[in-house]
Amino acid sequence: MQMELMKALGDGTRLAIFERLCKREYTVSELTLHFDVSQPAISQHLGVLKRCGLARERRAGRFAHYRGRPEGLRPMMQWLDHYRQFWPEKINALSAMLKEMPDEKGK
């Protein structure tokens, strides 16, 4: 559920990795260049993101290419949707739209 997503994105490094991965594909060592933590730390963060549906791995020989899965955010978005009723009026139209959308399929 959305609690796991929140937990995953509640870490600064992991959030930054996810944001990067949504812009383009990165290999683990590429990612490592951009952060102040070791390669194993990056791999561990990628594992967390992958397990909760926020990243996808594409193996190519000894390289592991990762990319973000923003669709993985949808459970969180749907949860948030329950609280829109309390917000200013204009925003309420959003609810209806979201309800019409199909659920996420494959991970």
Place this chain on the structure above:
Amino acid sequence: MQMELMKALGDGTRLAIFERLCKREYTVSELTLHFDVSQPAISQHLGVLKRCGLARERRAGRFAHYRGRPEGLRPMMQWLDHYRQFWPEKINALSAMLKEMPDEKGK
């Protein structure tokens, strides 16, 4: 920023408290009845929720009445909005709407 919100809601008990507080006002001891943790634990969770704008306290004598502040979720919602571009087409209309909305005012 939205990372603090995620951290706050990344705990199951705290998330459940928040959800309750969005339905109606509760005193601390009322809340305590509904959870398997002690009164101080509840007070601590309420402190976290309050500090990140997800709850509001109303003092009345020796009673502290808490209620949820779903508007406090808006930074998270706005962050999520950046990722809508990756989702199925219909949803894109949401972005425009959100951008027209005024920012949150008082806490």
Place this chain on the structure above:
DNA sequence: ACAACGTATAAGTAACTGCTTATATATTGA
């Protein structure tokens, strides 16, 4: 005034988390 009540704070603890270094596994190029 004072005992009971409602809540917050203090202090300690066990579990979790994010990191590290060391090492294992797999793939590639020479």
Place this chain on the structure above:
DNA sequence: TCAATATATAAGCAGTTACTTATACGTTGT
């Protein structure tokens, strides 16, 4: 075939977190 490379896993550690019990603080009814 073998050394170098890319990544994952293991093990350990320090900091954080969610809880506990004990206690302090303020308010209320008698």
